[in-house]
Amino acid sequence: MALDDQRDANKLFDVLAGGYDLSIRLQALLSSPLDIRGQQAAMAFSLELSRVFKESMSLLNCSTVTTVAKTNSAAGALGIPARDKRIRIDTGEVVTPFKKSREEGVTRKEITPTPHKDGYEWRKYGQKNIQNCKFVRYYFKCNRDRRCEAKKKVQQQDDRRRDLLLPPLFEVTYVNEHTCHVLRANDDAAAARYRTMSSSPRRTTTNHFRAFGVVDTARNDDEMLPPRFVGGSAEENEAIVSCLTAVIGGALPPPAAAEASARDPAAASSACYVPPQQQAAGHSAADDDGAAMMVTMMMAESSDTGFPWDRLCCPADEADDMHVDIVARFADTTVWPQQTCGAWR
DNA sequence: ATTATTTGACCGTC
DNA sequence: GACGGTCAAATAAT
Numbered sequence: 067m068a069l070d071d072q073r074d075a076n077k078l079f080d081v082l083a084g085g086y087d088l089s090i091r092l093q094a095l096l097s098s099p100l101d102i103r104g105q106q107a108a109m110a111f112s113l114e115l116s117r118v119f120k121e122s123m124s125l126l127n128c129s130t131v132t133t134v135a136k137t138n139s140a141a142g143a144l145g146i147p148a149r150d151k152r153i154r155i156d157t158g159e160v161v162t163p164f165k166k167s168r169e170e171g172v173t174r175k176e177i178t179p180t181p182h183k184d185g186y187e188w189r190k191y192g193q194k195n196i197q198n199c200k201f202v203r204y205y206f207k208c209n210r211d212r213r214c215e216a217k218k219k220v221q222q223q224d225d226r227r228r229d230l231l232l233p234p235l236f237e238v239t240y241v242n243e244h245t246c247h248v249l250r251a252n253d254d255a256a257a258a259r260y261r262t263m264s265s266s267p268r269r270t271t272t273n274h275f276r277a278f279g280v281v282d283t284a285r286n287d288d289e290m291l292p293p294r295f296v297g298g299s300a301e302e303n304e305a306i307v308s309c310l311t312a313v314i315g316g317a318l319p320p321p322a323a324a325e326a327s328a329r330d331p332a333a334a335s336s337a338c339y340v341p342p343q344q345q346a347a348g349h350s351a352a353d354d355d356g357a358a359m360m361v362t363m364m365m366a367e368s369s370d371t372g373f374p375w376d377r378l379c380c381p382a383d384e385a386d387d388m389h390v391d392i393v394a395r396f397a398d399t400t401v402w403p404q405q406t407c408g409a410w411r
Numbered sequence: 412a413t414t415a416t417t418t419g420a421c422c423g424t425c
Numbered sequence: 426g427a428c429g430g431t432c433a434a435a436t437a438a439t
Contacts, residue, residue: 189414189415189416190415190416190417191416191431191432191433192417192418192430192431192432193417193418194428194429194430194431196428196429197427197428197429203429203430205430205431209415219430
């Protein structure tokens with residue numbers, strides 16, 4: 067089946083987004099010792115992932131994959147103008163390359179269920195109700211270096227996925243490319259030169275730079291993670307070929323930039339968010355029942371992905387119903403969600 | 412005390 | 426005037 071229209075692209079997107087969600091849950095499940103029921107649940111996950119693979123490969127037939135790899139244009143094969151949009155199949159994200167805009171500078175758009183996981187640190191500097199949008203728009207600036215002009219806007223999309231037990235999608239608009247790497251490299255070079263030239267004790271030197279903002283006191287070189295997607299051709303080349311492997315692997319970056327807080331997990335920038343299910347039920351004795359326990363743990367673990375469970379599940383009374391619903395699906399693997407017409411049922 | 416977040420006010424564009 | 430984007434004072438968190 068050739069992917070020659072938007073409907074196929076949307077279907078593939080939904081299939082892979084579902085697979086990604088499954089992989090997250092499977093990871094969570096496998097993070098602790100499994101009893102017999104846990105093993106059954108893991109097997110159900112595995113079978114479902116196999117089905118996702120099969121369906122994805124059916125959508126992305128071999129000739130398409132070859133063509134995409136050769137032309138560096140997955141989007142073209144998916145019926146999306148190659149210059150405008152690209153699909154990251156490993157994460158279910160839609161990504162556009164950077165392009166220049168007179169009003170905003172250089173911009174790039176991305177559709178992702180994990181808007182905070184892009185390898186950078188951000189600080190929120192505003193939010194705004196947007197006309198005809200159900201959700202507020204959040205504004206972030208790069209927090210690695212105050213001089214870095216990179217910004218991003220995060221806008222949650224229609225939450226119909228909520229009814230399908232899928233994480234909501236966010237449109238992330240990146241404005242300006244990061245200069246923090248260059249700025250820090252320059253700072254390091256300047257600091258090194260100063261240390262070499264100066265006869266004062268190193269401590270004094272460091273303080274001197276700190277006073278002038280040259281040395282970042284919160285600096286941690288290990289955090290100098292590259293952006294997860296930079297629009298480079300190498301990554302595009304690999305994306306299609308390795309995507310399905312990445313789906314089952316989760317393809318998650320380290321949680322360096324985990325952005326979530328109890329008040330606003332979708333927008334906050336650094337706190338570790340604990341989902342309401344974990345806060346309310348946690349790992350209490352009441353949850354020792356096998357399936358319920360597993361689901362609770364998985365939902366808790368999934369919070370590491372930054373998925374805003376409170377937004378998905380709230381209000382609280384509805385959260386209980388949803389919890390029960392998921393438990394029911396776990397308890398009976400034969401009713402694990404079937405995908406039809408691009409939607410989980 | 413310092414840093415991060417929130418949110419109403421302000422500004423530029425259409 | 427409406428709207429989106431940003432600023433900055435107030436507040437919260439660490």
